[in-house]
Amino acid sequence: MHYLRFDTSDSTDGIHTLEALASTRADRHAAVMAEVRQVLDWARQHHPDGPGPLDEGHGWDHDLAVSHEDGGWVAVSLTLIGSEAFAQSLLATFGADDDE
DSSP: OOSOOEEEEEOTTSOEEEEEEEEEEGGGHHHHHHHHHHHHHHHHHHOTTOSSOGGGTOSEEEEEEEEEEGGGEEEEEEEEEEOHHHHHHHHHHHOOOTTO
8 A cells, every 4th residue: 555554543342444545636646546446346346245334234344434625635435344353453454554
């Protein structure tokens, strides 16, 4: 991953949140979205019990937000939620934010 770096948090109910943010010039947006697709394709392949609401029995879910900002910048936010096993598997594959 060149653009997405995951920051993690967990809650007392065993649900883990993994969030990646990227803000780039418009000409790099396609590369960011390729990484988003890579992560989501991996999640669907390795954890086929999602995406979907966890309270309905799915193993993971996600939210993707893209916003166009002043000066030709594009911000992408990818948030995934899931079990500890899902979070550990994703981080083993894609890594976490090195600043933690």
